[in-house]
Amino acid sequence: MNAAEVIVQCLKSEDISHVFCVPGESYLPILDALFSEQMIELISARHEGGAAFMAEGYAKASGKVGVVMATRAVGATNAAIGIHTAKQDSTPMVVLLGQVARSFRGREGFQEVDVEAFFRPLAKWAVEIDDAKRVPELLTRAFRIAQTGRPGPVVVSLPEDILHEQIHDVKFSKTFVPKPAPNEEDVGRIEQLLQSAKRPVVIAGGGVIRSKATDVLRLFAEKWSLPVMASFRRHDVFPNDHSLYVGHLGLGTHRAIIETVEQADVVLAIGTRLSEVTTQDYKLLSTQQLIHIDIDYDVIGVTYSPHIGIVSDAKEVLQRLLTIKLQPTWAAWTKERREAYEHVSSLPPVKRNINESVIDDIQHLLPSNSIITNDAGNFASWLHSFFQFQQHTYIGPTSGAMGYGLPAAIGAKLANPHRSVISLSGDGGFMMTMQELETAVRYNIPIISIVFNNQMYGTIRMYQELRYPNRVIGTDLSNISFANVAHSLGADGIRVESGEQFSHALTKALQSSKPTVIEVITDRHVLSPFLTVEQVRGGKQ
CATH class of the missing domain: 3.40.50.1220 (TPP-binding domain)
Incomplete structure (x- = not known):
């Protein structure tokens, strides 16, 4: 086998069934090896950050290692946000990055970056393989490090010339994760x-x-x-x-x-x-x-x-x-x-805003084993304050990464195809990775994405109002129709402005076989469950 085929065999030995990527020329041999492999499904995303979030969400939902691939430098740096999230969230992930050929290294070749140096602070371990014979050893070690102790992301840099080299007498065994116990x-x-x-x-x-x-x-x-x-x-x-x-x-x-x-x-x-x-x-x-x-x-x-x-x-x-x-x-x-x-943590009988109605409806309308993901943002404070979670029903980024909710939901749905998966995002975070809605459509992954649209970066606006009242800068956003965006990408899109409309929309989305975006028009003066713009400016926070 060549080194690329060996890498795919290693993935199989670790029971990897899904690999996420944006395709790149620097690791074409691995893509070619996956073409002939029926046991592993390749999910090609629209951005490396989205692919990394998918792998991270998949790992959390499946209990397996998330695997993501990206091309050299430009793809690798795009994937960095998902790697950082996996590090802070202690999520096992192996990141396979293409690299310039060994003979080009150190000359600032096309799209060259020192992968080990760049990712050392972000990853649990980063390594560049400069000898094809060491691919089995170092890739096996990567999976072991990712899963043992405090789990985390491991970055493996693969110079493209080694992927063509032949390797003989290769054997793999699945990583055994030790479980230390107290005396x-x-x-x-x-x-x-x-x-x-x-x-x-x-x-x-x-x-x-x-x-x-x-x-x-x-x-x-x-x-x-x-x-x-x-x-x-x-x-x-x-x-x-x-x-x-x-x-x-x-x-x-x-x-x-x-x-x-x-x-x-x-x-x-x-x-x-x-x-x-x-x-x-x-x-x-x-x-x-x-x-x-x-x-x-x-x-x-x-x-x-x-x-x-x-x-x-x-x-x-x-x-x-x-x-x-x-x-x-x-x-x-x-x-x-x-x-x-x-x-x-109890919602009032009469809902004070549409955000409370949304949380009340997802509490009562979602199947009890549904999985919820969310972006970073003030909209999530309603979810965190009032929703009553059951075991193994939540996936969220402790890194506070925006753009996480939608791609993480895609990963979670692939890991649990028979469970409903719903993501919550603000309009700011959703626009960072909303192109992955097309990925969900292309692979027929029927997730539900709730987008709270208040036309601003809500969390930053809140702190802006708290610290510099009436001096708003940089936090206003445009009035985008996310329901129309969803339609243009081949998904279902529904715009709602009341709790009653949301109930109907969620019921319809749960019955749909297509990805669905429910756009919730929210009051931009309501900053959190317990704070409005007027209260901040009036000194009543």
């Missing part, structure tokens, strides 16, 4: 500290989801009546309608939910890096005793020095914590914090 002493220390607690709380992150430990987390919480919070954009780590769920630590989190952590005396953080957003600018955990459990040595102690720090797979540690002995004294406090969450 008895570690479990005993956790038991002792929890037993001393009066107001404990669990903060659960993406590591719990990745290790398929959500059910074990629920059993653990139920056994000891422990309140559970979700870290930033990990809403689906615990059923939101459960009596032990007490909120999401995200952007714009209501004060009543933050107070739960502030009042806690022991915090058990599992599978979370305790990011800036989760910890509210690194200010939230100051007096509490912290138990920090993560699969990666490098995560523990970075943002806070824990009282107990343990390297472990989330499922392994939770299974062992089911065996400890506690005498809970915090049932009343847990009930109080659940009531505080319910008070601030």
Whole structure:
């Protein structure tokens, strides 16, 4: 086999069924090798950033490694946003990048860039293969690094001349992902500290989801009546309608939910890096005793020095914590914090704006196993504040990347073709990757994309109004008909201006076999669920 064919065999050995790309001349041999491969479907996107978001969303939804390919320099740098998202979200991804021929390197050849140097800060690992014989070794290593420890993106640079070279006696085996577990002493220390607690709380992150430990987390919480919070954009780590769920630590989190952590005396953080957003600018955990459990040595102690720090797979540690002995004294406090969450996360009977009507409708009209993705933007604060997620129903970027929602939904739908997949975007974020709607049409991927159109970059406008009221610059956008755009790309498009219209549109979209855009015309004076332009300018925020 030549090196390109070897690469495809490696993908097969890792059970890769979908590869995302924008085709490029620098890796034509790999495309040719995929032409003859029936087990792998190639999804050709309209932009490398969109392709990378698709691979990232696919990886989250499938539990597999996302694979994306791009051509040298111009394609590689376009894909960087998805690579950064995978790094911050701890998503396993392998990025195969074309590179100029080895004899041209170092001369600023056509579209040449030092891939290793460029991606080293963005990726978990970056490597350029300069010897065809090492393709099996280094590509296998790439898949191992992407999946083990704290998962993340690995970038592999492939000089185009090596792809033609012959390689003999190649064998592959699927990567085995080790699952470190705590020892008895570690479990005993956790038991002792929890037993001393009066107001404990669990903060659960993406590591719990990745290790398929959500059910074990629920059993653990139920056994000891422990309140559970979700870290930033990990809403689906615990059923939101459960009596032990007490909120999401995200952007714009209501004060009543933050107070739960502030009042806690022991915090058990599992599978979370305790990011800036989760910890509210690194200010939230100051007096509490912290138990920090993560699969990666490098995560523990970075943002806070824990009282107990343990390297472990989330499922392994939770299974062992089911065996400890506690005498809970915090049932009343847990009930109080659940009531505080319910008070601030319940939609009013009479909806105050169309955004609230949209969230209410998707709550009641979507099938319970539907997957929701979203872009960055203020529109998402209604989703994060009021929607009640079930386990394994949400995919969002902790990197805060705009343009994520639509392509991530495409990846999620390919991973789960029998589940409804819906994306939420603002008009600003949607226009960054809306060309991928054509990709969904071309491959017949029936996702639903809700676009909140307020003709502005809403989040930036909010901060603009807060810090420089009445001095608006750069945040106004044009009045685009996204429903018409959808029609022009071969998708269904529906414009709505009321809650009743949205209900009909969503019902129709759920029955359609085509991708659908539902354009929601929103009030540009409503900045968030709890803030209007007038309130900001009047000093009432």
